[in-house]
Amino acid sequence: MIIDATGRDCVRLAELHALAFADCWSAEAFGDLLGSPGVQALLAPDGFIVVRTVADEAEILTLAVAPAARRAGLGRALASKAAEVAREQGAARLYLEVSAKNAAARALYAALGFTEIGRRARYYADGADALVLSLGLS
Numbered sequence: 001m002i003i004d005a006t007g008r009d010c011v012r013l014a015e016l017h018a019l020a021f022a023d024c025w026s027a028e029a030f031g032d033l034l035g036s037p038g039v040q041a042l043l044a045p046d047g048f049i050v051v052r053t054v055a056d057e058a059e060i061l062t063l064a065v066a067p068a069a070r071r072a073g074l075g076r077a078l079a080s081k082a083a084e085v086a087r088e089q090g091a092a093r094l095y096l097e098v099s100a101k102n103a104a105a106r107a108l109y110a111a112l113g114f115t116e117i118g119r120r121a122r123y124y125a126d127g128a129d130a131l132v133l134s135l136g137l138s
């Protein structure tokens with residue numbers, strides 16, 4: 001089950017984020033994020049996604065699935081639902097940034113039809129490039 005996260009879910013969002021990323025985002029940071037215009041978090045028991053829609057463009061801000069729950073389709077379900085939500089809110093394109101070294105996420109986004117539209121050289125702390133990916137929603 002995927003639900004719309006609210007302020008009450010910020011601790012869980014931070015826990016799930018910490019299981020997936022070295023640079024953890026605090027519960028307070030999620031509280032601030034959820035209070036920002038156009039931001040929506042979709043939460044499942046073992047993962048979540050945050051998407052921001054502004055006018056006709058949307059961006060996936062983060063996506064995480066707990067390690068024990070991976071390769072069971074949750075990441076795909078969350079990203080698909082985020083695309084649906086963004087489309088319903090008027091977005092024509094969905095964007096995201098992903099590390100060139102993140103093979104799992106790149107494979108997931110490729111499977112969903114995202115294509116590379118740009119690259120930021122040595123964008124991440126580990127020296128990896130950021131790939132800018134985009135998906136048409138219409």
Ligand SMILES: CC(C)(COP(=O)(O)OP(=O)(O)OC[C@H]1O[C@@H](n2cnc3c(N)ncnc32)[C@H](O)[C@@H]1OP(=O)(O)O)[C@@H](O)C(=O)NCCC(=O)NCCS
Nearest residue numbers: 020063064065070071072073074075076098104105107108
């Ligand atoms: C990326 C991530 C969200 C994927 O979540 P997931 O629930 O395991 O993904 P799914 O099970 O829905 O996988 C969907 C498809 O993506 C691809 N994929 C996912 N993980 C993969 C991996 N480790 N290796 C290769 N392909 C992979 C496959 O094509 C997969 O389909 P299949 O299982 O039928 O082969 C998860 O690995 C994660 O949380 N990683 C750490 C955080 C992160 O990198 N977030 C994205 C930042 S942009």
